[in-house]
Amino acid sequence: MSPRTDTTNPAAETTTVVRTRFATMPPERQRLPVARRSVRPRPGRARILRLVALGLVLVAGAGMVLASVTRSSGDSAPTLPIAVTLTVFLLAVWAWTSTRLDDTLVAFLAAIALIVTGVLPASDFFSSLGDETIWLLIGAFVIASAVSSSGLALRGASHLLRFARGPRSLFHLTTVALTLTAFAVPATSGRAALAVPVYTAVSAVLPGRERVIRALALLMPTVVLLSAVGSLLGAGAHIVTDQLLRAAGEEGFTFLSWLWLGLPLAVVSSHLACEIILWRFTRREDRTIPLRMSTAEIGRSASTAVTGPLSSPERRAAVLLGGVILLWATEPLHHLSPALVALLGAVAAVTPGIGCLTFPAAIKRVPWSLLLFLAATLALASALTTTGAAAWLSSSALAPLRGLGAAGAVAFVLVVIAISTAAHLLIPSRSARSAAIIPVVIALAPALGVSPMAAAFASTAAAGFCHTLPSSAKPIAMFADPDIVSGGFTPQDLRRLSMLLAPAMFVLVTVFALWVWPLMGLPLLL
Template identity: 40%
Template sequence: MTAQSFVTIPPIPLPSRRGLVVTLLAGAILGFGFGLPGALTADGRFALVVSALAILGWVGTRLPESLVALGAVLALVLGGVLTEAQLFAALGAELIWLLLAAFVIAAVAKDAGLTERLVAPLLRRGMRLAPLVLALTLAIAATAFVLPSTSGRAALLLPLFSAIATALPDPRLKRPLALLFPTVILLSAGASLIGAGAHLLAAQAIRNATGLQLGYLDWAMLGLPFSLLASLIGAGLILLLFVPRDLLLTPIAPMQPAAHSPEQRRRQHRIGLVLAAVVGLWLTAEWHGIGMALTALGGALVLLTPPFGTRKPKETFRAVDVELLLYMTATVLIAQSMTQTGTDRWLAAHALSALPAHLAGHGLAVAVFLSVIAVMAHLAITSRSARAAVLIPALALPVAGLGHDPALMVLIAVMGTGFCQSMMASAKPVAIFGNAEDAGFTQNDLARLALPLAPAVTALLIGFALLVWPAQLAAMRGDAPQPHALAPASLPAQAVALTPPAAAAPHIAAARPQPRPKGLTTPVAPSRSTYVPARDLRRIEQRINRALRPAGLHVVIR
């Protein structure tokens, strides 16, 4: 009897349902992107397709976000949209140096026990979880008035998060805590004029279009109520969605500060003085002209010296998250490709053309339209400053030309950009806390939070646009006589001119003549648009460009 041998062929693995859906969506993106009308340049089409595929990779696959981002940037360079010089220059961007210095400062402060000492008074009485979340929300929101960058706030608050995370009684509470910090950092930024670089651009656009100059306190009166309510809504949703009910009122174990020697206490005081000096230089940057990154780098260099740090510098530098720095660089480059090809303005113009003519003069319809676009813009433009730089001239001011208050339209656009919690790449604070060593969260967690938070923030934005901000703006203007609103073409000569590439010039549609609208009408008196000396204009231009430098944007004021 002849022995027979059988060869076992392993079964061919079938693609999962998720993989099949992602593959079909990727094919649809490729077909749609390269089949668009000829109004968009070839580079613009390529940048749009790569950005859409990157979003699909972040949301629909389990690939690491940094791997997807770096792959997208490599495709943009090989496709000729970005140059090799731009790729390598992005590693020297101000944002990258700011984060590098912030990681060093945080490592030195944590090694000295300073962060635990700062958090201990908050946890000394054994506060329950819900009151602790409320206290943290208010404390994080307050930092928007003294720290002029969401990325800087995230980097400096990361050690505080790590200290609190170690004191939590249940490991399941670390994920909601990690979600709380970036959510409140981003939503509370709108409370302060220095909370984000986009606010400086918005304030200047409002001044050019209406003559209304919003100062530090004026902006706080407009933005604080909205930003605080949005932050509290975000904190409430995090408690509702991510904290088990039996842990909502769980008392946090009192955290007693560790016993430190007199020498270590003196070291903590010295580090605290350096941190206070860094924040003070940030707040007075308008006077001395030193940028945030250079200030932070100087502070990090001082803290690495023996009187402040006890470890060798190479040991401290191991705390720097290199993967996160590369990820940040890649997202900045993706946003830069959308800007320099004019694709972002092309998207904004098409969004404006989608507004039906018979609704263009209706206040509620315009508020809903602009709010939805502003909140969802982070899915296409991953930089907050870049979103404001696109939405204000390409959407908010053209909508104002239809008969609405330019100040109100700009305010809606810039406040809506504060929501960007849908993806890791949507905002730098989200990426910083999402990749935290102590806990972190996943893309699925962000999607679970964003689904109810996005409509809640949009509804809140619409409510303020209809019920609160019109009265506040009218009071700030002193109820001056109000003729028809200015159209974009009739703005004063000092208006902000965002310098787009030549291909992007025709992408801003002209305003259609409309009858006087029924709502949101606070037209502007031309007499308020007065002459501004050239010296003041140059100083304003320098401030805006310093704020927009991390996004790769440049503003020219004529």
């Protein structure tokens, strides 16, 4: 039965009003456009575009291979290893954008193709699985599992939200709480999962405020995605970017340097998005009605104890998380690598009497698919560098633009930010977007006098916007699913938000890349 038929039943009003308030037209009028426009013509056009793109990739690859075979001494044509590497890379990008194959499977197929053709030594691929970054993420995920299982996150959020006196203060305090989780959970999907019980508890103490509840459902995944840039471990894409930079011979980022550059953007963009959501999805009377909630109310709604003294697991999780973050932030003082600190924290998290959960339970929560994806992309980056493919691409593609000076550099950065902002429409995975875009950015930036680190950081920051479609990011899909979140938003709401948030993020990242980050120690130009 459609929820709209329940609105006449007084007894069901409190449970259905949230869902019925979001319907703007009769159900039959909602289904007709989908049947006529989406089901038949679009897949056919999309299939044709995918085949055309594949044809262009194959033609480009065949042309490079043929040029490499017929090249003469002093010719600017690519060598055979360069041609093979670029062809495999383009095919991987096509698969990420045009097929439903798993991102990790595509990365592995590309790595295997390079190994079979002799471009990538098998030892280099296998050694990438033991890279320090992989162990950093393993330790970080184990620590995050301990914090999540202890209940510390919900207690902290409830104590922070009790200071809310109205919808605006509630939303901004929620933004602060979600931003802080970027340092506790190294994945946006994990942070969104932490936010679901908080949303459920808060929405339960807001009866009759459907617009506020819907705006809150939009706010939480939006802040989770935008605030991730504040931490090197905030998203797997950040690790991919750092890996690719180091593979290209760049210095890369430490936990502290990423925090220094990313946290200001995370704070500004998250609170800007908060104001946009308040302005676009609530009315003035919604924002002026006083609001008070207590930790006891939130605890009753969540069926979890959030009052009284900290439990033993919560105390252990707080000490563990605080100690690890402190050691990461003070790396220049003690010179312990972030991976070693994460490993020590992970061991402490599963040690009986010290930690909060068992070793088997912690290991089950580690996203091994993401770690294998990172290892495979590291191998691809190594091939792009060692074969000279990155250098050849830079010298060949941007040769006509080298004389443009600063104007060309700024134009390049603007194009990078624009492409990175819109890439989620083609590549749903944030890590896959970085794996596809960052190698090209690193290769092309020096030819125009742009710092590869600055260009890569700007691209990764802009990729934090992925709000147009529910399928563009896991946190968005999670809060758009009525089986997980009740009283949430519709795809139409998401598009209304994107029309304002996309240009705002483009301008914000541009301002940071051109003026703010150079003042903070990340110059744009070489």
